[in-house]
Amino acid sequence: MADRILLVGNPNVGKSALFHRLTGVHVICSNYPGTTVEYTEGSLNVGGERVQVLDVPGTYSLTPSSKGEEVATHMIAGGGTIINVVDATNIERNLLLTLNLLDRGLPVIVALNMWDDAAHRGIRIDAAALSKELGAPVVPTVAVTGEGVRELVGKLAEAAGAAAGRGVRERSDGERWAEIGRILAKVQSLEHRHHTFAEWLGDLSVQPLPAGIPIAVVVLAATFAVVRLVGEGLIALISDPFFEGAWLPLMERLDGAIGGGILGDILIGRRVDGEIHLRESFGVLTTGVYVEFGMVLPYIAAFYLAVGALEDSGYLPRLAVMLDSVMHRLGLHGWAIIPSLLGLGCNVPGILATRMLESGRERLIAATLISTAIPCVSLQAMIWGLIGERGVRCVAIIYVSMLLAWLVLGRLLNLLLKGRSPELLMEIPPYRFPPIRVAAEKLAMRLVQFVREATPLVLGGILLANVLMLTGAFDLAAAAFGPILSAIWGLPPEAAVPLMVGVLRKDVAVGMLETLGLGDAQMVVATVGLAMTFPCAASFIVMLRELGWKGFLKSVGIMLATAAVAGAALNLSLKAAGME
Amino acid sequence: MLREKGAPIPHADRLLLLNELQPGRTGVIVEIVGGRGICNRLQAMGLCIGSRVRRVASAIGRGPVVVEARGAQFAIGFGMASRIIVEIENGGQDPPGRQP
Numbered sequence A: 001m002a003d004r005i006l007l008v009g010n011p012n013v014g015k016s017a018l019f020h021r022l023t024g025v026h027v028i029c030s031n032y033p034g035t036t037v038e039y040t041e042g043s044l045n046v047g048g049e050r051v052q053v054l055d056v057p058g059t060y061s062l063t064p065s066s067k068g069e070e071v072a073t074h075m076i077a078g079g080g081t082i083i084n085v086v087d088a089t090n091i092e093r094n095l096l097l098t099l100n101l102l103d104r105g106l107p108v109i110v111a112l113n114m115w116d117d118a119a120h121r122g123i124r125i126d127a128a129a130l131s132k133e134l135g136a137p138v139v140p141t142v143a144v145t146g147e148g149v150r151e152l153v154g155k156l157a158e159a160a161g162a163a164a165g166r167g168v169r170e171r172s173d174g175e176r177w178a179e180i181g182r183i184l185a186k187v188q189s190l191e192h193r194h195h196t197f198a199e200w201l202g203d204l205s206v207q208p209l210p211a212g213i214p215i216a217v218v219v220l221a222a223t224f225a226v227v228r229l230v231g232e233g234l235i236a237l238i239s240d241p242f243f244e245g246a247w248l249p250l251m252e253r254l255d256g257a258i259g260g261g262i263l264g265d266i267l268i269g270r271r272v273d274g275e276i277h278l279r280e281s282f283g284v285l286t287t288g289v290y291v292e293f294g295m296v297l298p299y300i301a302a303f304y305l306a307v308g309a310l311e312d313s314g315y316l317p318r319l320a321v322m323l324d325s326v327m328h329r330l331g332l333h334g335w336a337i338i339p340s341l342l343g344l345g346c347n348v349p350g351i352l353a354t355r356m357l358e359s360g361r362e363r364l365i366a367a368t369l370i371s372t373a374i375p376c377v378s379l380q381a382m383i384w385g386l387i388g389e390r391g392v393r394c395v396a397i398i399y400v401s402m403l404l405a406w407l408v409l410g411r412l413l414n415l416l417l418k419g420r421s422p423e424l425l426m427e428i429p430p431y432r433f434p435p436i437r438v439a440a441e442k443l444a445m446r447l448v449q450f451v452r453e454a455t456p457l458v459l460g461g462i463l464l465a466n467v468l469m470l471t472g473a474f475d476l477a478a479a480a481f482g483p484i485l486s487a488i489w490g491l492p493p494e495a496a497v498p499l500m501v502g503v504l505r506k507d508v509a510v511g512m513l514e515t516l517g518l519g520d521a522q523m524v525v526a527t528v529g530l531a532m533t534f535p536c537a538a539s540f541i542v543m544l545r546e547l548g549w550k551g552f553l554k555s556v557g558i559m560l561a562t563a564a565v566a567g568a569a570l571n572l573s574l575k576a577a578g579m580e
Numbered sequence B: 001m002l003r004e005k006g007a008p009i010p011h012a013d014r015l016l017l018l019n020e021l022q023p024g025r026t027g028v029i030v031e032i033v034g035g036r037g038i039c040n041r042l043q044a045m046g047l048c049i050g051s052r053v054r055r056v057a058s059a060i061g062r063g064p065v066v067v068e069a070r071g072a073q074f075a076i077g078f079g080m081a082s083r084i085i086v087e088i089e090n091g092g093q094d095p096p097g098r099q100p
Helices: A017-024 A067-077 A087-101 A114-119 A129-136 A149-154 A159-167 A174-185 A199-205 A206-260 A260-267 A284-313 A315-331 A334-343 A346-354 A360-373 A378-386 A393-418 A436-473 A474-488 A492-499 A505-516 A520-530 A537-574 B036-042
Strands: A004-009 A040-046 A049-055 A081-087 A108-113 A124-125 A138-140 A186-190 A425-428 B014-015 B026-032 B052-055 B065-069 B072-076 B084-088
Touching: A004 A017, A004 A067, A004 A087, A017 A040, A017 A049, A017 A081, A017 A108, A017 A149, A040 A315, A067 A346, A081 A087, A081 A149, A081 A159, A087 A108, A087 A114, A087 A124, A087 A129, A087 A174, A108 A114, A108 A159, A114 A124, A129 A174, A129 A474, A174 A186, A174 B036, A199 A206, A199 A315, A199 B052, A199 B072, A206 A260, A206 A284, A206 A315, A206 A378, A260 A284, A260 A436, A284 A315, A284 A334, A284 A378, A284 A436, A284 A505, A315 A334, A315 A393, A315 A425, A315 B014, A315 B072, A334 A360, A346 A360, A360 A393, A360 A537, A378 A393, A393 A520, A393 A537, A393 B052, A436 A474, A436 A492, A436 A505, A436 A537, A474 A492, A474 A520, A474 A537, A474 B084, A492 A505, A492 A520, A505 A520, A520 A537, B026 B036
Parallel strands: A004 A049, A004 A081, A081 A108, A108 A138
Antiparallel strands: A040 A049, A124 A186, A425 B072, B014 B084, B026 B052, B026 B084, B052 B065, B065 B072
8 A cells, every 4th residue: 555645636526525535634625626726635544554645736637837737746746546536527528637647657546526416417437347448446436425435445455456457658648539539438428418507507607798797797796795794794693792792791800800000901901981992992802802703703704605605606717707808907817816806815825826827927916916905804804894984985995996906006017027918728617506514614614714823813913012012112113114104195103003013914903003093084095005015924925935035025016116106196186085 | 831831721611710610619629829838738628639619608809718628618718719720510500602
């Protein structure tokens, strides 16, 4: 038995779902090609032996054309038993990679995944005959329900022996396609059947007019509405009653027990009109806990509920087709809308997802646009929660400014950077509707991940802010950077501090800005500046890793310049418009 | 080049660029004008010389061309599609007077 198992296959065939079934490790599965861009590790017990299992990014061939595919070919070269995951609803296209793997003499076992879906579509495959034709074990599976997984594990050991029997073969892809045609004639039979509703909808939503573009507009508007309604609903029905009714009295009692002092200042914060204020007291346990769990978490849940539905249904690639022409003007192609959309949740997965883009130029443009002009949902939750109280107008100005910055910056980068944007080439998956349980598990996993990653940063950020305030470091920072801020953005010097805290967490920073007593115009400028300047530390690290030092410095330079110009322009236009 | 300069192109009247193929019609890829990189990527997805492709949707302007091949749907950027030459299949709907 080999010491490791690799899950290899075309994009979007269910490798991650099978990985979860084999190892119990949760990974994000969606219905678009390129969900997995990094490998994930887990382990499996085979006959009393622990074996490492790797979820490999999807690839069409063993000659990579994107960073995600590079990762895949590199891992395959590293050895191990290969579980070649094949989409049973479309084995013709999938078998090219299978033959490529077999021809290299690698130990391969084929998982004919989505077996149930194939049967629904009237596709009948003789698995035994296919196994004979390929000279490798073949097992039908349904990864989302776990069907066939036990049998797959049981047959793992046969892969090596089969490979030894086959040997290595040298042939061209053209010859392989001919071979696939021959194999299919023997093992697959198709039942004639009528178009299903999902197929009809699929064709409709990929045809720009009359339906595709209106559908895209409706889907995007509905997504936004769902995020807003669900987010606000969760706050009104669950988080606010809990924090006002239970948490606040608890904090009052705690404050009495602590009895002020430095510890009180840090944990509870200062009183507003003699009372503890969940948003403005700025203690670790008051504002810190409230911002993360009371204001941001509800919106995180709402966002991933809506975006999860988009991911799983298979709509995103169709949206990419609709927006391809627009994205080309920004130096990208339609696929780049997927990382951008993910960036609206959190910039980190957004920037990671740019790996599926083909060229370094595209990755630089996409990552820069995400980190500069796409506010993450934590920041947006604060914008709606805090700035929303100043009126819809302020929120609208912030969103319009960010959208304009995204368009203008993308256009400029496309004109200024050498090279051309490559062409879209993407498979469009059929619409699928995963079991509710699977969708719920994915949402739960994302919430747990958010709480785990954000809690130390939010609480630490507020702790740090308090320590800085107590030690007088704030005044120093305000004195150093304040004059620049006042000169270009028309902000008071103290605004330098929240902007610096923004490097840790943007949501905490907006909360700090709100305590400064800024006017509407200043608050809008400060928020846009905060959103555009430094992304939080986590996105910073990912950018550095994905772009390398050179690209990273370029990207940060562009970001700072954009923020300075946009903030100044916004400040001037708001003043000209007479906004206070 | 595949033929001598000036020599007649066989079935020239049946050749189209992929982006010119009407929605609902089927053609067979006869040539891909482009570097190895593009050819390899297309080939790996099952879009190679000899593949039958059916145009699924029309596009606005220079939007991507959506086709079906080997049972899967693909979106191909306009520029890439205009470098793929297809021979339309005789479905009885060819323009009059241009039969070979």
